[in-house]
Amino acid sequence: MVEKMEEFDQEKVIEEFETLTKDAERVQRETLEKILEENGSAEYLQSLGLNGRTDIESFRACVPLVTHQDLEPYIQRIVDGDSSPILTGKPITTISLSSGTTQGKPKFIPFNDELMENTLQIYRTSFAFRNREFPLENGRALQFLYSSKQFKTKGGLAAGTATTNVFRNSMFKKGMKAIQSISCSPDEVIFGSDFHQSLYCHLLCGLIFRDEVQFISSTFAHSIMYAFSTFEQVWEELCNDIRTGVLSSRINVLSTRTAMSKLLKPNPELADLIYKKCSSLSNWYGLIPELLPNAKYIYGIMTGSMEPYLKKLRHYAGGLPLLSADYGASEGWIGANVNPKLPPELATYAVLPNIGYFEFIPLRENIEDQGHNNMESSFLRMEPKPVGLTEVKIGEEYEVIVTNFAGLYRYRLGDAVKVIGFHNSTPEIKFVCRRNLLLTINIDKNTEKDLQLSVEEAGKVLSEEKLDVVDYSSYVDLSTDPGHYVIFWEISGEASQEVLKECCNCLDKSFVDAGYVSSRKVNSIGALELRVVKRGTFQKILDHYLGLGSAVSQFKTPRCVGPRNNLVLQILCANVVKSYFSTAF
Ligand code: AMP
Numbered sequence: 001m002v003e004k005m006e007e008f009d010q011e012k013v014i015e016e017f018e019t020l021t022k023d024a025e026r027v028q029r030e031t032l033e034k035i036l037e038e039n040g041s042a043e044y045l046q047s048l049g050l051n052g053r054t055d056i057e058s059f060r061a062c063v064p065l066v067t068h069q070d071l072e073p074y075i076q077r078i079v080d081g082d083s084s085p086i087l088t089g090k091p092i093t094t095i096s097l098s099s100g101t102t103q104g105k106p107k108f109i110p111f112n113d114e115l116m117e118n119t120l121q122i123y124r125t126s127f128a129f130r131n132r133e134f135p136l137e138n139g140r141a142l143q144f145l146y147s148s149k150q151f152k153t154k155g156g157l158a159a160g161t162a163t164t165n166v167f168r169n170s171m172f173k174k175g176m177k178a179i180q181s182i183s184c185s186p187d188e189v190i191f192g193s194d195f196h197q198s199l200y201c202h203l204l205c206g207l208i209f210r211d212e213v214q215f216i217s218s219t220f221a222h223s224i225m226y227a228f229s230t231f232e233q234v235w236e237e238l239c240n241d242i243r244t245g246v247l248s249s250r251i252n253v254l255s256t257r258t259a260m261s262k263l264l265k266p267n268p269e270l271a272d273l274i275y276k277k278c279s280s281l282s283n284w285y286g287l288i289p290e291l292l293p294n295a296k297y298i299y300g301i302m303t304g305s306m307e308p309y310l311k312k313l314r315h316y317a318g319g320l321p322l323l324s325a326d327y328g329a330s331e332g333w334i335g336a337n338v339n340p341k342l343p344p345e346l347a348t349y350a351v352l353p354n355i356g357y358f359e360f361i362p363l364r365e366n367i368e369d370q371g372h373n374n375m376e377s378s379f380l381r382m383e384p385k386p387v388g389l390t391e392v393k394i395g396e397e398y399e400v401i402v403t404n405f406a407g408l409y410r411y412r413l414g415d416a417v418k419v420i421g422f423h424n425s426t427p428e429i430k431f432v433c434r435r436n437l438l439l440t441i442n443i444d445k446n447t448e449k450d451l452q453l454s455v456e457e458a459g460k461v462l463s464e465e466k467l468d469v470v471d472y473s474s475y476v477d478l479s480t481d482p483g484h485y486v487i488f489w490e491i492s493g494e495a496s497q498e499v500l501k502e503c504c505n506c507l508d509k510s511f512v513d514a515g516y517v518s519s520r521k522v523n524s525i526g527a528l529e530l531r532v533v534k535r536g537t538f539q540k541i542l543d544h545y546l547g548l549g550s551a552v553s554q555f556k557t558p559r560c561v562g563p564r565n566n567l568v569l570q571i572l573c574a575n576v577v578k579s580y581f582s583t584a585f
Pocket of ligand 1: 098162301302303304305325326327328329330331413415431433434554
């Protein structure tokens, strides 16, 4: 059965986007006015002495830059059920939990109808551009969507991950239908209580509807890569289910089982076909187009901490294009990918000027100001000078500051982005990294991106042996004197001592930050240590986060494990099988 497509006027959506971005400065001013008018009665804004003023200058003069920590006492009162206007004019009734992969624990963030509307606007916008380049036919999407548990806070507010709040919103289905993104899996799979069972059923639904599937997606690309590596383990069982029309006994969540049993009918021809296709593949290369012959592309966030999965994803994708989805956070959306033809490594996001008021802290200037002492904390202590959306400069890096319709004012998102160009007068930005994911011991300073580059470089040594880094993380070990970097690797097979020693040296040498290199030379930073962990270790980390109530849809492997993330560090350390120290310096 093919879902009937709702009216979607692609050219109109594109035109609206063009109009908004042609006069981004005015749209920003009006958006701020609207936010402040709607929320002027909020205690937070009142206490800052805005006195009803809604202009940019007064806003910047009265309202300080804040982090989540600064707003926590206000948010906590909302969570506990205080329905007075605290951060917003209208009471907040829903709370989002951020993935929490950075800090080790999820953060509470206000969610409301405006954020939902922004979500749909961004989906519509990028879809319009995407569909112009890669038109879909009528059909379905194989979407690896997972909802976390929704619960009530002490004060009775609904709480769940931001993606869960979006998926459960009454506007979601309608919005997805309009952009031809109806999932081939029933709700009972998306909202199923067991992630592993939901994943199995998503795969099964993909096979059942294989001729209809037009694209494959998930929020973050990790889920797609993970789904197809699970397929490698369960494909025969899936074939068996299709052959007999009887669902595997591994699915024991009743609602999921009932919904799936309705879809599953004995189909030996399909089972034979899939069996034959899988058996003829070489190392699963091109698996996705073999299974889903009408798929046009693979879609999900593929930048930032997702880049390390692109290699594996491309392997499964064969020739199918990989298209990066948009840029946002539980705190709100920022930009849409309006250049879908660019490969994920080059993907940029055009900021939508009407979904929030955006400011940008220039990073270079602030870094130079800081000297080299304890950079991160001095960076956060000093008062940075942000610029407006249309004042950013091409080639510069910035930290993103968000003011939105859901009670965040001049909120430091903690992401570093680089301006690549402009779409009309709105910037097109590239995600660089999370700012607080830093490896630092003394004068060295390496970000998530530096780590990624170093792992990529050392991964080439491994590739020569036909092996890959499945996943990785890092931490700074200060228990030795001097302290040193530790990189954890999970590898796709067995590598020899020599190769791993070479990889370890290569990792050490590939951190090119001047502070690191000079410290290594004089041994004020010790030799880098590569610790190889057992297969399945990163799966345990994923399970750990799921146990905390986080959703797979938002999962990002923590690339740098800080002291606050002790449990993840324990998992990593408990699974180390081999360790090597660099002799590169
Ligand atoms: P969450 O904490 O789950 O709300 O995740 C939000 C964070 O995910 C953002 O602050 C970014 O660091 C990251 N993120 C979101 N979208 C993208 C993207 N398109 N590219 C890279 N990173 C992203």
